[in-house]
Amino acid sequence: MRRLIRSFGFAFKGLAYAAESQPNFRIHLVMSLVAIALGFALHISTAEWQWVMLCITLVLVTELLNTAIETLTDLVSPTYNVKAGHVKDVSAGAVVVAAVFAFITGMIIFIPKLILLF
Numbered sequence: 162m163r164r165l166i167r168s169f170g171f172a173f174k175g176l177a178y179a180a181e182s183q184p185n186f187r188i189h190l191v192m193s194l195v196a197i198a199l200g201f202a203l204h205i206s207t208a209e210w211q212w213v214m215l216c217i218t219l220v221l222v223t224e225l226l227n228t229a230i231e232t233l234t235d236l237v238s239p240t241y242n243v244k245a246g247h248v249k250d251v252s253a254g255a256v257v258v259a260a261v262f263a264f265i266t267g268m269i270i271f272i273p274k275l276i277l278l279f
């Protein structure tokens with residue numbers, strides 16, 4: 162049990178490191194809170210909540226993995242290296258793919274409800 166609590170402690174340390182060091186991670190956290198607030202305000206359905214939560218999870222997880230990959234790349238290749246550049250670019254590409262998916266899903270769920278309000 163003590164080991165489990167210790168592991169959670171390390172995981173939260175990782176989350177705190179990403180939040181402190183990565184402006185993009187902070188932006189995605191704020192966007193996630195905005196999506197959750199909109200979800201409550203617009204009374205979205207259970208199925209829509211599942212899509213919203215999937216998008217939030219996907220974006221935050223890819224952002225965390227991107228941070229880990231960037232940190233590891235800087236560790237193993239502190240000087241310029243073409244392959245290190247590719248590693249970082251591909252990793253950043255994964256975040257963009259997740260963010261585009263989240264943006265499109267958000268539009269599909271929220272735009273019709275926002276239009277009905279006006």
Ligand SMILES: Nc1ncnc2c1ncn2[C@@H]1O[C@H](COP(=O)(O)OP(=O)(O)OP(=O)(O)O)[C@@H](O)[C@H]1O
Pocket residue numbers: 183185231238239240241242243244245246247249250253
């Ligand atoms: N060691 C390296 N060798 C070659 N190219 C690199 C190297 N480090 C960074 N790059 C190039 O510079 C780009 C930006 O790298 P950087 O480490 O600044 O990440 P970043 O854009 O600041 O990421 P984030 O904003 O998510 O923290 C990389 O995507 C890559 O193309």
